[in-house]
Amino acid sequence: MERVMQGLAFGALALTVVPPGLFLLQRLGESSMKAWLLVAAVLWFVTAPWALKGGAR
């Protein structure tokens, strides 16, 4: 469980920069990019306590 959450947390961080990168390369539309960023934000705050030392857990 812990390793899965850690993986998801780092996935959330990747999801915070990859869609803007794809937007820069014109491979992703603006509204999709913003939607992915919101998903990444939610995912990060749900999983971050498992990924960071001294997190909420």
Add this chain to the structure above:
Amino acid sequence: MSEEQPASTAPATHPGDEFERQPVPEHALKGPTAFWGMYAGEHTAGTEFMIGPLFVAWGVSAFDLLAGLLVGNLLAVLSWRYVTAPIATRYRLTLYYQLERICGRKLVVLYNLANGILFCFLAGAMVTVSATAVGVPFENVRMPTFQDTLPTNAAWCLTVAVLGAAMTFVAIRGYGFVARVGHLAAPWMFLIFVACGLVMLGKLGSVNLVELLTPVQGHQSRIGFWGVVFFAWFCNAAMHIGMSDLSVLRFARKPSYGWASAAGMFLGHYIAWICAALLLVYWVRHKGVDPSQGMAPGPMVWDAVGWAGLICVIIAGWTTANPTIYRAGLAFQSLYPRMSRATGTLIAGALCTLAGLFPAVAMKLLDFVGLYGTTLAPVGAIILVEVYLARRFGLLQDWAAQTGRSFNVAVLLAWAIPLVLFYAAYFGWGVFPSYLTLPVYLLTGALYLGLAKWLNRLESVPVGR
């Protein structure tokens, strides 16, 4: 930018106050990763959304910005490494305890008052930044521009008042929760800055930073290369040369941990500032905004990255304003030891909310940060003189502790005289404050050396720490 801790003038009584009046013991020292993480998180705050665009508004050229920030941030890192960290790891005491031993309790209270008031204005700027994000969904809220100094309308006042009240309530009741959210949000917030930068490059249709950051024709530059260098170097002057970070770095095993400040400087004060600057570049070039009028951070971030951006601005402002209100409350409490912490925090929160209503502080952040650093940093010069020069010049070290006095007039005069000259130069001639931080600092040190030799000459207590 960031905030520092208030002085404590009483023995540690609460669990968070670790080793406030004794050197940090060996078993409590921390490894390097704690410092790299702390500096990276602490210097990616809500105010970074203001500082980047303000450079654009001031017409700073691309070279001056990119190279000036590089040099200035490097000098800041060197200050942490070679000025603060060696003293922190040698004595392992907080700035406030060291000051108390030199200046006496009463003068430390005065330092606390200056600290507390400046904290309130800084937290007020963070409330202003957060309010620009909260106000985005509400059409009635008129966003302030860089030229606004007064509240823009009733809806703006209501937004700031609700936000300020909520932040104050949390600072009184649930500070730990916000601190935890801030800790968790730090890596994500930095990446939101990066995301804003990438999106702006996409919208501007170029990745040539030099071309993009070149001011539009006819836009007069207010500061050049050296202005950027001194601003980047001294925006955290209170922490490095001002020695406030003795409180943090005293937990470091070695002085080399001072290099960890590079994480804060080059991620928060280089990449994040440039990404934030690109937000305004886009609004100037594609939406016809007057660069000197600027645009509030909330709408720019909303336009760039949507809801995630608004969440980031609110969290970045909230998580840095909250500890600042909390610490300002402690500083006020130290003035009246019988006052409860809750009352101190309430007073600090009310002052900060009042400051947040007026966009003047946030919109003049480059000036305010310079005033803040120049006012508080000089006490670091007193510590430097005590550590490196006192013995050589025959001064009585730790004067207050050795003599049992509670007010060191030599320190007060050495601190106040250069500050009076500084404020006269700022208000009289409009000199950019960051240009004067170093002269004020050096003058304080020199004056203290002379005044301590003269005023404290009659003491006959043996020299030595």
